[in-house]
Amino acid sequence: MADSGTMTAAMTGPRGPKPKRAFNRTNIMIYGTLIVVALYYALPLYVMIVTSLKGLPEIQMGNIFAPPMEITFEPWVKAWAQACTGINCDGLSRGFWNSVRILIPSLIISVAVASVNGYALSMWKFKGSEVFFGILMIGAFIPYQIMLYPIVILLREAGLYGSLTGLVLVHVAFGMPINTLLFRNYFASIPEELFKAARVDGAGFWAIFFRIMLPMSLPIFVVSLIIQVTGIWNDFLFGVTYISSPDRYPMTVQLNNIVNSVQGVKEYNVNMAATLLTGLVPLVIYFASGKLFVRGIAAGAVKG
Amino acid sequence: MALSDASDVTAQVGQGTPARKPTRIFKNLSSKIASLPMVFTALVIFVGGTVWTIVYSFTSSGLLPRLKWVGLDQYERLWSSRKWMVSIENLAVYGICSLILTLVIGFTLAALLDRKVRGEGMLRTIFLYPFALSFIVTGLVWQWILNPQLGLQNVVRGMGWESFAFDPMNNSKIVMFGLLIAGLWQGTGLIMCIMLAGLRGIDEDIWKAARVDGIGTVKTYIRVIIPMMRPVFVTSLVLIGSGIVKLYDLVVAQTSGGPGISSQVPAMYVMTSMFGGQNLGQGFAASTMMLVTVVIILVPWAILEFGGKKRG
Amino acid sequence: MTNSVEIKNLDLSFGAVKVLQNLNLDIGEGEFLVLLGSSGCGKSTLLNCIAGLLEVTDGQIFIKGKNVTWAEPSERGIGMVFQSYALYPQMSVKGNLSFGLKNAKVPKDEIEKRVARAAEILQIEPLLDRKPGALSGGQRQRVAIGRALVRDVDVFLFDEPLSNLDAKLRVDLRVELKRLHNQLQNTMIYVTHDQVEAMTLADRIAVMKGGKIMQLGSPDEIYNQPRNLYVADFIGSPSMNFLEGRLEAGEFKVDDMVMPMNGYEFGAPQTADRPAIIGIRPEHVVTGELVRNAPLQFEVDVDLVEPMGSDTLVYAKLGKHSFRIRMDGQARVRDGEKISIGIDPSRASLFDKSTEDRL
Known part of the structure; x- marks a missing residue:
């Protein structure tokens, strides 16, 4: 007993x-x-x-x-409109708008590419498709530092080094593994017979994607968007590496420059306001999305 | 039987039906075209980039990359650099503490939350919100809280404990623990969430069986539940591990590697050599070492995960 | 009868695993053919090959005389109904029915006409504007059939269409399917693991195992003249009784019992003696009054009785061998009792022990 x-x-x-x-x-x-x-x-x-x-x-x-x-x-x-980085004294608003200009195209392109990848990988496997996916997944674990410089060269060759466009492409590439995985697993969970039925009905690759699969996968799009918004907004490494001019720095890089600048009196209140401003976007997303956020990180994490 | 009057709509049979096997390349063509961005990213950026950096780590590249072979010179220089050694030591201390504490805290919180507590949703929201923030934000907040003159130390002293000392921002001996506090604050929520999902995935009957057998709660967790959650722990381990190696933003924001070089980490060494020091070769060698570290973490995991499955 | 579907030397392998092996099958115009077998026998694989959803490794498939081996599923003139219904969840019933026609660029009024007609045949007119989520299982499967119907095709393919339905509904829909086939007279190929469905629906049944067709024949042939031990064992519930013995000069001998096989139709004249197996269906064993008229009579010990309402299943011992007997539901038999049974050799099946083929 x-x-x-x-x-x-x-x-x-x-x-x-x-x-x-x-x-x-x-x-x-x-x-x-x-x-x-x-x-x-x-x-x-x-x-x-x-x-x-x-x-x-x-x-x-x-x-x-x-x-x-x-x-x-x-x-x-003051943090929003007057704080100084170097010679610019127009506050964090500049970084905010830079981040927005980076975020929106990155989001659209990366979610579009990842959803198509996931769809192709789960329903239209071709010889070698699993190998590419495997490489992509391994790439997610490799320290980014080892790929930083070759990408500088690639972007320079393409004339995009230092531009927002270049940074957008970098975000698309590095957001690809996790989001592709997310979409691949989601599409793989859709009954195969649905796909077969659509093929018998004469729908091809794109018709099945747009007419059958997309309308069914709204939740996973939201999850993917959440991952990407927080990931891209919070990025520091790529921003500091691939943006050459302080004018175009994303918000996190500018924030770090404002707070950690050695000149002048430390205005702790302004610093904290700036920090909070930078954290506001992901925080709003986090508190508004609730369970979907959790689902996103769980989906990304549990099956690595 | 015809549902239509027009017999010609007996449709789809015919129209250029190929009687021969289609050529390999054209099979599934849309899928292949649609996958081009993925193939490019995987091959050119991930594989190409990695190989390129490894190759150039054996050259004397300085301001610009150039193929002048120097063998292992860069690595010798790297391992004789004090900054690099400090970085490695720091990462080891931070890594071991972070790994153990994240797992312990993450699991404990998850287990506590799994006890049918009221307000679970709210508590979970509080534990996880730091994860939504940038490491820069995290670093700056904790830099401010741990400010020796105006932060935590000052407040505790103000409450009467005059000799209290906790000043990681100024004290090179404990600066890594200042980073650790911030890192744990940001990262444990994620592990808690994964652990909680793992706990919820365990069959309810296990608990009933344990209760029938008269096994105590703590004992059930240690002897039954944790062994059952092995895959969840492995996943957590991989996530924490790969996060530790990438540690960079947090250090930049919170300590900038200081005081002195006392909170340097390998990723920072790479960045300063490549983009600050015009010393590409060192950066390439250091980042190759980071890759080696990750491989050492990942390979046993991959064998455990995927090697085991084949046998089963 | 002309052939609607012809399958010639079909091979399909996944890596080293041969799923279908040198398979030949001709299906007549308007025929209802059932592919029957346990899971993993290749029946669904074969159906998917016919549909064009799986690429064959070798061999050819003809539909209506046209080689469609490499044609797209939509170009083959087939309609397909799936086990999980596979309705497009975000489209209305009408949308589901017309999706294929829209892809084939059929004119709008023609689509309307065909959808209306199919809905009428299947009695789903009131459901046309609903989403699949709001339908019951039976209604969903009707819509799925409708989706094949509107395509106005020569060949209908069914992949275990009734397996997801509950027992009662399954019987109802089975009857409806048979009625539909009588009405439409299309060629239908139907995959199932349920022998009752196979027996009731089929013109011909192909019993499959390990990627090969074990027997192709009418339900009557499959049931009464199984061509080999596998088919004999697979068909019938409870399954056939098998006794191992020797066939010697037209008599089957097992232990000390002798069964003269008078009236049994041998496939070929039996010259040599050989080890053999006799198969007797539990429902072909007679008891009570009828024993007197039976050519062969035995005494058995009743081991266990399972009353099932409509009939009674008796487990008995015939010599050293266990033996199942299906008796009337009203039969009063007790455990341990001795009863007499009668067997008619003309209704039994004999198999060669080594080849397991019917003698």
Whole structure:
């Protein structure tokens, strides 16, 4: 026979009935741990927000965890419109718009290419298609550093080095493995008979893709878009490597330059406002998409 | 039986029906054309790029790549460079701690969340949001929180603990742990999510059987559940591992490799040699070493995953 | 009767695995042919080859005299119905029916006409504007049949179309399919692992195993004159009783029992004695009053009784061998009882022990 302690513990098993007393020792421990950990996770966001709303004197006097005594939005305005990188003093807005100009075409092209790849790989396999896919997947694990310089040469040859277009192409290439995998697995889960029926009905490669498969795969498009938006927006390495002029830096690169510039007084409030601004796009996507975000990373991660 | 009056619509039979086997290349042509971007990326960028860099790592390329063979010179220089050794040590410390802590924290959080807690959705959202952020954002926030004059250390001292000292931004001995705190903050949520999915995938009857057998909860996790989740752990390991090797943005944002060179990492060494130091050969050699590291991580995994499947 | 589909020396291999081997099959105009076999026997593979959904390794396929071996599925003049229905989920029933016609650039009014006609035949007119998700299994399968119907083709291919339906619906749709075939008189090729479907629907059945046709014949031939041990064992439920013995001068001897095979039609005159196997269907064993008239009579020990309502299955011991007997549902038999049974050699099957072919 199990002793009573074991029994209580077993009773709180994940799918068992809810324990009758809400405040037994086990529960207090579970909730206590979770709440403390949650505070650790939430803290940086909180610090970012309160710091960005304080005046500089208040920051230098006080406690970074204390809420602002006097709320000011000036740091936000300054971060967006006036912060300096080098000689440019028009704020993060420049980087923001650069990132948007990089993001939109990258998104469209990479999702289009990946969905077609996934479709071809799952339904129209040809000799060698699995090999190319295998290489693509291995490529996702190789440190990007080893491919950086050859791509510089390729882009230079194509006259695209330093341009936004070049960076877009780089994002398309490096977003390809994960998104192709995502679409391939999704299309592979569609019953093969549906594909056969469409072929008997005389539909070819593109007709089946556009008429049958696309209307069925909206959720996976959303997942893919989420992965790409956060991935491309958060990129730093490619932005700093393939954009040659500070005018065209994406937001993350510009943010790093603003905050880590050694000149002048450190304006912590402006820095935090800028940081928060940069994080805002993925955060909004994250909080708005909820479960789909989780599904996206799980789909990308679990079957590697 | 004809559904139509027009007998000519008896349709599709005919019209240039080939009686001979079609040529190989033209078979599935649309699919092949549609896959060209993938083929290009795989062959030219991934394979071509990697091979190119490895080849040029045996040359004396400086400002520009050139094919002047120097054998293993670049590697000898690399391994005698103090900056590179520091980078490797840092990565090892960061890597081992990050691997263990991410797995432990990720699994513990997932197990706690799996206990039918109230507000699971909210807690999960809080644990995972850092993952949506850029490493630059993460690095800058933690740089600010760990600011020795105005950050955490100052606050704790202000509360009366005058001798408290935690200043990784200034202290080269513990700077890697400052990075570790930030890295864990960003990365554990993902592993928790994967672990949670793994836990949810375990048959409910296992828990019932354990309860019937009178096995305690913790013991059930350690003896039954964790062994069952082996594939999930392996996946997590690969993800964390390949993430560690790529560690770069976070360091740039949080410490810029400082103080001094005390938080240098291999990826940073590559970047400064290639784009800052006009020392391409060193960059190529260093990035080849990074590749070797990944191969060392990946090959056992691939054998475990795919070699095992063939036998089964 | 002219041939609608001709298959000549068909081979199909996946790597080293031979799925179909030198297969020949002629299917007559308007014939209902069933490909029957257990899973992995190659029946669905063969159907997919006929449809053009799988590329053959060698051999030829003719439909209506035209070599279609390398033609696209849509160019072969076939319609196909799948086990999972395979309806396009985002299109209405009407959209599903007309998709193939639109791809073939059939004029609009013609499409309307054909869809209306098919809907009428299958009685799915009220469903035309619904999405497949809102239909029941039986309705979905009707739409799937309709999709083949509107294409106005010579040959219908069915790939286990009733397997996903529950037992009662399966019977209903089976009857409807038979009625549809009587009405349309198209050639139909039907794949199934269900022998009841095969027996009830087929003009001819091709029993397949290991990528080969074991026997091709009418349901009656398949049931009464199985050409080899495999077919004999596969067809019939409960399956045939087999006893191993020797055939000596027209008499089958097993242990100390002797069964003179009077009335059994040998395929060829038997000259030599040989080891053989006799097959007797449980339902061909007679009991009670009828035993007296049977050419062969035996005593058996009842081992176990399974009353099944419509009939009673008795497991008995005939000498040392276990023996199944199908009796009337009203039969009152108890375990351990001794009963007499009668066997008619003309209804039995004899097989050579080494070749397993019918004698």
